[in-house]
Amino acid sequence: MDHESGLIGILGLGFLGKELAGLTAWKEGSWGSWHSSPVMSCSLDQFHFNWQDSSSWSGIPKLPVVMVFTIPTPALELEVIAEQLRLWKEWMQEKRPMLQRLILISTTGVYPKKEGIWSEDSNFEPDSDSGKRRLLVEQELSEGFQLQLIRPGGIYGPGRNLLERLKSGKSIPDTGTPTHRIHVHDLARITEYCILHPQVKLINAVDDEPCPSWDVVQWLLEYHPEARGMHPEFPPQTEKPLFQRRISKRRLEALGISLEYPTFREGML
Numbered sequence: 584m585d586h587e588s589g590l591i592g593i594l595g596l597g598f599l600g601k602e603l604a605g606l607t608a609w610k611e612g613s614w615g616s617w618h619s620s621p622v623m624s625c626s627l628d629q630f631h632f633n634w635q636d637s638s639s640w641s642g643i644p645k646l647p648v649v650m651v652f653t654i655p656t657p658a659l660e661l662e663v664i665a666e667q668l669r670l671w672k673e674w675m676q677e678k679r680p681m682l683q684r685l686i687l688i689s690t691t692g693v694y695p696k697k698e699g700i701w702s703e704d705s706n707f708e709p710d711s712d713s714g715k716r717r718l719l720v721e722q723e724l725s726e727g728f729q730l731q732l733i734r735p736g737g738i739y740g741p742g743r744n745l746l747e748r749l750k751s752g753k754s755i756p757d758t759g760t761p762t763h764r765i766h767v768h769d770l771a772r773i774t775e776y777c778i779l780h781p782q783v784k785l786i787n788a789v790d791d792e793p794c795p796s797w798d799v800v801q802w803l804l805e806y807h808p809e810a811r812g813m814h815p816e817f818p819p820q821t822e823k824p825l826f827q828r829r830i831s832k833r834r835l836e837a838l839g840i841s842l843e844y845p846t847f848r849e850g851m852l
């Protein structure tokens with residue numbers, strides 16, 4: 584089995600891609616792709632790859648690896664995305680037939696922004712344009728690859744979190760519903776689990792304590808040494824209760840995958 588050889592290929596060495604690259608000693612020949620500029624201090628072989636430019640596709644090595652696709656979905660028309668995916672799949676089947684296993688990092692954003700508990704086996708239709716685009720990518724890539732899907736909540740970790748937003752005076756997102764999060768290190772560990780367990784076809788990746796971003800900010804102001812003394816402008820209190828949209832983490836628990844950062848408290852200190 585290719586995963587036993589410890590070979591991976593990461594399409595998109597971004598926030599998660601870099602964390603995954605550094606998670607363990609991947610076997611020599613494992614690779615990652617860069618888009619805008621090469622990634623410093625990454626032990627994997629690297630090449631330039633632009634998923635939307637077919638002239639760059641031949642950079643993908645021919646070794647059989649488990650690929651992890653972390654590239655975000657561009658905000659294009661559904662037909663344009665579908666056509667792009669069709670071209671890439673055809674190219675891969677013809678030129679890289681040895682690369683069949685693909686782990687797609689999708690998003691909990693495919694689930695509707697409605698009250699309810701959304702689990703991996705829920706029947707649903709996305710109600711946002713970005714959710715529709717991402718579900719299309721899931722569906723298109725499930726044909727042509729042995730696909731495994733991970734749907735993470737908001738990915739945070741060192742250098743990308745609400746404390747950083749506070750420090751740089753950026754706005755704090757207020758979604759009117761509890762936000763689901765996952766620490767980038769835990770997401771990399773869940774991805775590794777999927778690499779080792781091809782039978783996992785779909786899994787939500789969220790931590791134990793979804794809550795509004797402003798609750799996290801409140802906690803930071805109280806307990807985080809770097810946030811004490813800050814005075815961000817809180818949004819006006821509304822009478823309207825938050826609607827309870829929950830992303831299930833039952834499957835994560837059933838598989839016995841524990842989190843090193845079960846809530847933002849561990850993740851942000």
Ligand SMILES: NC(=O)c1ccc[n+]([C@@H]2O[C@H](COP(=O)([O-])OP(=O)(O)OC[C@H]3O[C@@H](n4cnc5c(N)ncnc54)[C@H](OP(=O)(O)O)[C@@H]3O)[C@@H](O)[C@H]2O)c1
Nearest residue numbers: 595596597598599618619633634653654655690736737738
């Ligand atoms: N961030 C979140 O809170 C969140 C939540 C749920 C799901 N997700 C999804 O999870 C995945 C991983 O997230 P992340 O935070 O690691 O994303 P990220 O930091 O933006 O990394 C994405 C990587 O893909 C590369 N890329 C972008 N466009 C590309 C293209 N056309 N061709 C090839 N490479 C391209 C980026 O390179 P450049 O930076 O050089 O363009 C970057 O290396 C993404 O698909 C994201 O949409 C993210």
